[in-house]
Amino acid sequence: MTFDVIPAIDLHGGRVVRLAQGDYARQTTYGADPRVLAASYADAGAAWLHLVDLDGARSGSLDNLAAIEAIARVGLRVQAGGGVRGADDLQRLFDAGVSRVVLGSVAIRDPDLVADWLAAHGAERLTIALDTRRIDGRWALPSAGWTELEARTLDELAPWYAARGARHLLCTDIDRDGMLAGFNLELYRHLAGTVPQLAVQASGGVRSLDDIRAARGAGAGGVILGRALLEGRFTVAEALAA
Numbered sequence: 001m002t003f004d005v006i007p008a009i010d011l012h013g014g015r016v017v018r019l020a021q022g023d024y025a026r027q028t029t030y031g032a033d034p035r036v037l038a039a040s041y042a043d044a045g046a047a048w049l050h051l052v053d054l055d056g057a058r059s060g061s062l063d064n065l066a067a068i069e070a071i072a073r074v075g076l077r078v079q080a081g082g083g084v085r086g087a088d089d090l091q092r093l094f095d096a097g098v099s100r101v102v103l104g105s106v107a108i109r110d111p112d113l114v115a116d117w118l119a120a121h122g123a124e125r126l127t128i129a130l131d132t133r134r135i136d137g138r139w140a141l142p143s144a145g146w147t148e149l150e151a152r153t154l155d156e157l158a159p160w161y162a163a164r165g166a167r168h169l170l171c172t173d174i175d176r177d178g179m180l181a182g183f184n185l186e187l188y189r190h191l192a193g194t195v196p197q198l199a200v201q202a203s204g205g206v207r208s209l210d211d212i213r214a215a216r217g218a219g220a221g222g223v224i225l226g227r228a229l230l231e232g233r234f235t236v237a238e239a240l241a242a
Contacts, residue, residue: 002199002221002222003216003220003221003222003223004047004048004199004201004221004222004223005046005212005222005223005225005236005239005240006046006048006049006050006079006201006222006223006224006225007041007046007048007049007050007225007226007229007236008049008050008051008052008203008224008225008226008229009034009037009038009049009050009051009052009071009226010051010052010054010226011034011051011052011053011054011055011064011067011068011082012027012029012054012055013055014034014064014066014067015029015030015034016029016030016031016032016033016034016037016230017029017030017054018030018178018226018227018230019054019177019178020177020178020179021174021175021176021177021178021179022131022142022145022146022147022174022177022178024054024058024145026178028178028227030230032230034067034071035067035070035071035074038071038074038076039074039075041076041229041236042074042075042076044235044236044237044240045236045237045240046076046236046240047076047077048076048077048078048079048099049071049076049077049078049079050078050079050080050102050170050201050224051068051071051078051079051080051081051082051098052080052081052082052102053065053068053080053081053082053083054082054145055082055083056082056083056084057081057082057083057104057105057144057145057146058144058145058147059083060083060085060105060144061083061085061089062082062083062084062089062092062093063083064082065092065093065096068080068093068096068098069096069097072096072097072098073097077099077100078097078098078099078100079098079099079100079101079102079127080093080098080100080101080102081101081102081103081104081127081129082102082104082145084101084102084103084104084106085105085106086106087117090117090121094125099125100124100125100126100127100168101125101126101127102126102127102129102170103117103126103127103128103129104129104130104131104143105143105144107128107129107130107157107161108130108141108143108150108152108157109143109150111152111157111160111161114126114128114161115161115164118161118164118165118166119165123165123166123167123168124167124168126166126168127168127169127170127201128157128161128166128168128169128170129169129170129171129172130154130157130158130169130170130171131146131170131171131172131174131203132154132171132172132173132174132187133146133173133174133175134173134175135149138153138154138155139153139154139155139187140153140154141153141154141157142174146174154171155194158171158191158194158195158198159194159195161198162195162197162198166198167197167198167199168198168199168201168221169191169195169198169199169200169201170200170201170203170224171187171188171191171200171201171202171203172203172204172224173187173203173204173205174204175204176204176205177203177204177205178204178205178226178227179204179205180205180206180207180227180228180233181205181207182205182206182207182208182211182214183202183204183205183206183211183214183215183218183220183223184204184205185214185215185218188200188202188215188218188219188220189218189219191219192218192219192220193219196219198221199221199222200219200220200221200222201220201221201222201223201224202215202218202220202222202223202224203223203224203226204224206223206224206225206226206228207228207233208228208233208234209234209238209239209242211223212225212239212242213242223239225239
């Protein structure tokens, strides 16, 4: 199975930012122009870029669509999400040059609709994002930019989507996101055992090249790299070599 190393850019107001544990009040803003940053990742050998519209994730609209469209022109294959609520949003991202659309809140709240989109567009055009937090012994699924808790759980929805032909699953351990605490390897081993047909993108907490190797060893199909790259803990080229 291939293993994808995917740099990430989170957008808030058109700027590159990172949140700690998904908390909008704990934001770090970086000075890089997002398009220039994306181009630097492409020059370093990255094939994919993960883009998050943080404004859209909370508002339910594609607030950073113009920035996403500009970034999609730098030559990377882009997977992007945040604010997709209906078929029109999906099509607008495809029209903007996005290769794979990330579906988070809508995938949790309206799985039947997303199953229809899988059938219509194919599994390679969509990434199901089931970002999770351990609450009362279960993997809960917060939505709306991780601000609202949903009734469905990761262990319910991941197999449900696998049975309906999904291929790509992005799963962030929210409590580790932006914290440089290392990946939750227990979570990814669990997913590798329960939904082996899904290529799981590990996200949340990477701090070193050893974390990338460990995620692959735990059965992940790829890693999302955010803060560690922005703060120079390692480079995209080093991550690809690892």
